[in-house]
Amino acid sequence: MKYLIILIFILFSAPVYAQESCNIIYGLRSDPYKPYEWIDEQGKPHGMNVDLLKQMSKKAGCTYSIITGERDELLDKLKNNEITMMSMSPIPQSDQFAAYIEQSVVIYRYAVNRIADPPIDDMEDWRDKNVLFMKGSYTDSYLQQHKDGYNLELTGYQNHEDMVKDFLAGKGDFFVASLPSILSLPRQYEIKICGYPMMPTIYGFAINKTNTALYARLNNAMEDLKASGDYFEIMKKWSRSQDTPLWHKYIIPIVLTVMLMIILILLWNKSLHMRVQQKTASLNTLTGLLQMLLDVLPEQIYLINVKGLPVWSNAASSSSDFSIELIRNEIEQAIATNKSFETKRFLDNTETWEVSGIILEKGEDPLLIIASNITEKVRQRDELLVIDRMTALGNMAANIAHEINNPASIIMHNIDFLQKLSNDIHIYADTPESAKRFAGLNWIDARQEEISAHTIITENIRRIINTVNDLKTFSKKRDDAYALVDLKLILNNSVRFISYFVKSFTKNFTCRIDEPVALIKGHSQHIEQIIINLIQNACYALTDNSQAITCSLSESEDGKYVVFYIEDEGCGMSPAVKKKAFEAFYTTRKNGTGLGLSIVASIVKEHRGHYAIDSVEGEGTCIRIFFPKETL
Numbered sequence: 001m002k003y004l005i006i007l008i009f010i011l012f013s014a015p016v017y018a019q020e021s022c023n024i025i026y027g028l029r030s031d032p033y034k035p036y037e038w039i040d041e042q043g044k045p046h047g048m049n050v051d052l053l054k055q056m057s058k059k060a061g062c063t064y065s066i067i068t069g070e071r072d073e074l075l076d077k078l079k080n081n082e083i084t085m086m087s088m089s090p091i092p093q094s095d096q097f098a099a100y101i102e103q104s105v106v107i108y109r110y111a112v113n114r115i116a117d118p119p120i121d122d123m124e125d126w127r128d129k130n131v132l133f134m135k136g137s138y139t140d141s142y143l144q145q146h147k148d149g150y151n152l153e154l155t156g157y158q159n160h161e162d163m164v165k166d167f168l169a170g171k172g173d174f175f176v177a178s179l180p181s182i183l184s185l186p187r188q189y190e191i192k193i194c195g196y197p198m199m200p201t202i203y204g205f206a207i208n209k210t211n212t213a214l215y216a217r218l219n220n221a222m223e224d225l226k227a228s229g230d231y232f233e234i235m236k237k238w239s240r241s242q243d244t245p246l247w248h249k250y251i252i253p254i255v256l257t258v259m260l261m262i263i264l265i266l267l268w269n270k271s272l273h274m275r276v277q278q279k280t281a282s283l284n285t286l287t288g289l290l291q292m293l294l295d296v297l298p299e300q301i302y303l304i305n306v307k308g309l310p311v312w313s314n315a316a317s318s319s320s321d322f323s324i325e326l327i328r329n330e331i332e333q334a335i336a337t338n339k340s341f342e343t344k345r346f347l348d349n350t351e352t353w354e355v356s357g358i359i360l361e362k363g364e365d366p367l368l369i370i371a372s373n374i375t376e377k378v379r380q381r382d383e384l385l386v387i388d389r390m391t392a393l394g395n396m397a398a399n400i401a402h403e404i405n406n407p408a409s410i411i412m413h414n415i416d417f418l419q420k421l422s423n424d425i426h427i428y429a430d431t432p433e434s435a436k437r438f439a440g441l442n443w444i445d446a447r448q449e450e451i452s453a454h455t456i457i458t459e460n461i462r463r464i465i466n467t468v469n470d471l472k473t474f475s476k477k478r479d480d481a482y483a484l485v486d487l488k489l490i491l492n493n494s495v496r497f498i499s500y501f502v503k504s505f506t507k508n509f510t511c512r513i514d515e516p517v518a519l520i521k522g523h524s525q526h527i528e529q530i531i532i533n534l535i536q537n538a539c540y541a542l543t544d545n546s547q548a549i550t551c552s553l554s555e556s557e558d559g560k561y562v563v564f565y566i567e568d569e570g571c572g573m574s575p576a577v578k579k580k581a582f583e584a585f586y587t588t589r590k591n592g593t594g595l596g597l598s599i600v601a602s603i604v605k606e607h608r609g610h611y612a613i614d615s616v617e618g619e620g621t622c623i624r625i626f627f628p629k630e631t632l
Contacts, residue, residue, distance in 0.1 A: 021061070021062075021063075022060070022061070022062040022063070022214060022217070023062060023063045023064065023065065023084075024053070024057055024062050024063070024064040024065070024084045024085055024214075024218075025064075025065055025067065025082075025083045025084045025085070026053055026064055026065070026066050026067070026083065026084065026085050026086065027066075027067055027068075027069060027074035027077060027078065027083040027085070027086035028045055028049070028050070028066050028067070028068050028069075028074075028086075029068070029069075029070070029071055029074065029087075030068045030069055030070055030159075031070070031071075031159045031160045031161060032160075032184045033047075033160075033180055033181060033184070034047065034180055034183065034184040035047055035048055035180060035238045036048050036049050036087060036105075036180055036203070036238075037049040037050060037087060038184075039068060045066050045068075047238065048234060048235065048237075048238035049087045049205075050066075051234045051237070051238070052205075052225070052231070052234055053066075053085075053205075055225055055230055055231075055234065056205075056218060056221045056222055056225060057221075059220075059221035059224045059225060060217050060218055060220070060221035062217075067083065070158060070159055071088070071134070071136060071137070071159075072135065072136045072158060074086045075088070075093075075094060075136065078094075078097070078098065078206065078207070078208055079094075079097045079098075079208070081208050081210065081211075084207060084208075084211065084214065085205050085206065085207045085218075086205070086206060087203065087204060087205055087206070088203070088206050089107060089137070089138045089201035089202060089203050090138070090201065090202065091136065091137065091138050091140070091141055092141050093136065093141075094206065097208055097209055097210075098206040098207070098208065098209065099206065099207055099208070099209045099215050100202065100204055100205070100206050101204055101205040101206070101207070101215070101218055101219055101222050102204070102219065102222060102223075105202065105203045105204055105235075106200050106201070106202060106203070107178045107179065107180070107200070107201055107202075107203040108178065108179055108197035108198065108199065108200050109138075109139055109142075109176050109177060109178050109179075109197070109198055109199040110176070110177065110178075110179060110182060110193045110194070110195065110197060110198070111126070111174050111175075111176055111193075111194045111195050111198075112167075112174055112175055112176070112177060112182060112191050112192065112193055112194065113173065113174035113191065113192065113194055114174075114190060114191060114192075115190045115191065115192050116190075117173075117174075119192075119194045119195070120174060120194040120195050121194065121195050121196075122195060122196075123146070123150060125195075126150050126152060127150045127151060127152075128150075128151050128152075128153075129150075129152060129153070129173040129174065130152075130153040130154075130155060130171075130172045130173045131143060131152055131153070131154055131155070131172065131173065131174060131175065131176060132155045132156075132157065132163050132166065132167055132171070132172040132174070132175035132176070133154065133155070133156055133157070133163070133175065133176050133177075134156070134157055134158075134159075134160060134163065134177070135156035135157060135158055138199060138201045139176050139177070139178075139199060140156060142199050143176070155171070155172055160177065160181050163175055163177075164185060164189070167191075168189065168191075174194070176199075179197070205218070297314065298372070298373060299370050299371060299372045300313065300314065300315045300322055300369075300370075300371040300372075301313060301314050301315075301368070301369065301370055301371075302315070302324055302368070302369040302371075303365050303367075303368060303369075304331055304335070304365065304366070304367035304368070304369060305364055305365050305366075306335060306364060306365075306366060308328070308331050308332050308335060310324055310369075311365055312365075322345070322347065322351075322353055322371055322373070324369065326345050326353075327343060327345065327355055327357070327369070330343055330355075330357060331357065331367065331369070334357045334359065334367055335366060335367060338359055338366075339359065340356070340357055340358050340359045341356070341357040342354070342355070342356050342357070343355050350375070350580065350583060351373060351375045352373070352374050352375045352378045353371050353372065353373055353374065354371070354372045354374045355369065355370070355371045355372075356369070356370045356371075356372075357369055358370070379598075404464060411457075411461055415454065415457055415458055415461065482521050482522055482523055483521065483522075483524075484519045484520070484521055485519065485520060485521070485522050485523075485524045485527065486517075486519055487517055487519075487520065487527065487553055487562055487564070487627070488513050488517055488553060490524055490527050490528050490531065491511065491513065491531060491551075491553050491564070493528065494528050494531040494532050494535070495511050495531075495535075495551075497528075497532065498532055498535055498536070501536070501539065502535065502539060502549070505539035505540075505542050505545060505549075506539065506542055506545050506546075506547060506548065506549055507545050507546060508546065508547070508548035508549070509548070509549050509550075510548065510549070510550045510551070511550075511551050511552070512550075512551075512552045512553075513552065513553045513554075514552060514553065514554035514555075516555070517553055517554065517555060517562055518555065518562060518629050520562055520607075520627045520628070520629055522607050522627065523603075523606075523607075526603045526606070526607075527603070527607075527627075529599065529600075529603065530564070530600050530603055530604065530625060531551075531564065533596045533597070533599060533600050534551075534564075534566050534600065534623060534625075535549070535551065535566065536596065537596055537597065538566055538567075538568035538570065538621070539568075540570075540589060541568050541570025541571050541572075541620070541621060542568060542569070542570045542571075543570060543571055547568065547569040547570060547620075548568070548569050549566070549567070549568045549569075550565075550566070550567045550568075551564070551565060551566040551567075552564075552565045552566075553565070556626065559629075560628060560629060561609070561626040561627060561628055561629065562626075562627045562629065563624055563625065563626055563627075564624070564625040564627070565622070565623075565624050565625075566622070566623055567620065567621070567622040567623075568620050568621055569619070569620040570620055570621065571617070571618065571620075572615045572616050572617040572618050572619050572620050572621055573615040573617060573621060574617050578613060578615050581597055581613060582597045582598055582600070582601040582611075582613075583598060600625075604625055604627075607627055607628075608628055609625060609626050609627045609628060610626050611623065611624065611625050611626065612624045612626075
């Protein structure tokens with residue numbers, strides 16, 4: 001029994017005595033380096049390194065104790081074997097005495113600057129900058145290697161808190177630190193991480209190279225931790241520490257949620273896009289129809305903005321010479337006073353435009369301009385006025401003719417009586433004495449003067465009666481019946497009617513008829529108006545009463561037309577005036593109506609005829625009217 005007890009004791013005690021007992025003195029950084037190691041407010045050590053130290057010491061069969069200090073202080077103690085182990089990244093100054101236990105932690109460094117400063121995207125943005133960093137760290141050696149290449153100004157610190165404090169106070173352009181150090185800073189600091197992760201280094205436990213047996217013992221313990229899975233459980237625990245960001249814990253749910261939202265947004269956006277396309281197509285169709293309607297409108301429409309400039313118009317489809325600049329003053333006043341307006345504009349005495357400015361609701365485009373060409377309306381109105389005046393003139397002429405005709409008939413009757421009485425007195429009376437005087441004349445001279453006076457009075461009374469008869473004929477109501485008419489008779493009547501008017505303009509008026517002249521179908525009074533209007537226009541063109549007017553009537557050489565021809569030696573027309581001569585309301589006379597030649601053109605067209613005009617400025621004008629022999 002004694003030997004059995006000794007054997008059992010030896011078997012259970014073998015692992016304990018297989019190796020020498022050991023004690024690990026671990027150096028923990030006094031400045032927080034979360035989540036790896038730090039001292040809490042109660043002075044207790046925490047972090048991934050502390051948990052790994054516990055488990056690794058247990059696997060190695062060692063005890064451990066923890067002392068704190070600054071990183072450089074701990075590094076000196078490790079070099080002098082005053083502590084057994086500390087956590088660090090490899091740096092050149094420790095390579096001579098430090099050996100590293102294999103771990104799988106890689107630490108990256110980042111550039112950190114102020115939120116208001118421009119971002120730092122790559123090393124080129126480091127050039128000529130003042131960089132703050134931790135002395136004796138891997139960052140220190142890295143910056144020293146690149147100092148000259150980027151002309152860096154380096155400011156080193158012994159602890160992390162002093163570096164951040166000075167940076168927040170305005171010192172330096174940015175600082176460089178590992179991600180754990182950055183994440184341990186208070187969130188209210190107005191700083192941002194810039195660029196991409198850089199300076200990757202392995203981070204883990206380091207011991208003095210002289211402790212070769214302990215190094216091998218701890219390495220084996222680390223392998224056992226990895227093999228058992230305890231190492232990865234510790235890594236997982238501290239990667240989700242409450243003191244570090246938890247974004248990686250929720251990254252997959254967040255990504256899936258975001259992807260689902262993106263898919264839903266894309267589907268909704270596609271549906272919305274299709275509906276917008278449908279509505280846009282319908283709107284474009286309606287807009288096109290509206291634009292077509294606006295384009296065919298005779299009115300010109302303008303939309304005016306607050307600066308008085310047109311932002312839209314249908315005037316592009318119009319060939320009119322109307323311009324919005326013609327009403328610039330009215331536009332500016334309407335916008336300034338917020339009042340609508342109406343006005344008229346005349347273009348080259350040929351076109352009349354009525355313009356309305358309508359104030360819309362307050363906005364960027366507050367004024368609507370509608371410009372209407374009312375030239376034809378004005379022409380029709382003036383024609384009605386002329387017709388009304390001519391009707392009144394005809395009625396007045398009939399009354400005047402009646403009033404003149406009765407006294408003239410009485411005078412003619414009494415003149416005939418006096419003539420007969422004078423003849424009888426002359427036959428039966430003795431020859432008076434030669435010395436006796438009658439109206440200051442002797443009897444023979446008085447008798448001759450009496451016969452001459454009788455003749456003159458008779459001729460003038462007959463002229464008055466003929467004029468009155470012409471006025472009565474002119475005043476008769478015209479009908480629209482077309483019949484065979486004799487242009488010779490119409491010409492003679494027209495010339496006789498206007499002869500007194502012609503004599504006040506020229507001493508050289510000639511009218512000739514070249515026989516034969518065929519009858520035509522037409523309206524005698526309308527043709528008479530053509531002849532009278534053309535003779536009047538020829539008279540107005542004369543500048544001297546010695547200038548001649550010649551009119552004639554003949555058949556055309558081809559025998560198809562009867563041609564009325566009138567020529568004057570007046571002022572003539574320029575090409576521009578000649579082009580517009582037959583347009584309504586176009587006139588070069590100060591008191592002219594511009595209707596004479598337009599009426600001529602209208603009547604000629606009604607008779608299915610045509611006209612030709614030849615004119616040389618300063619020499620005279622020739623107009624020919626062609627009436628077809630067979631019309632209507």
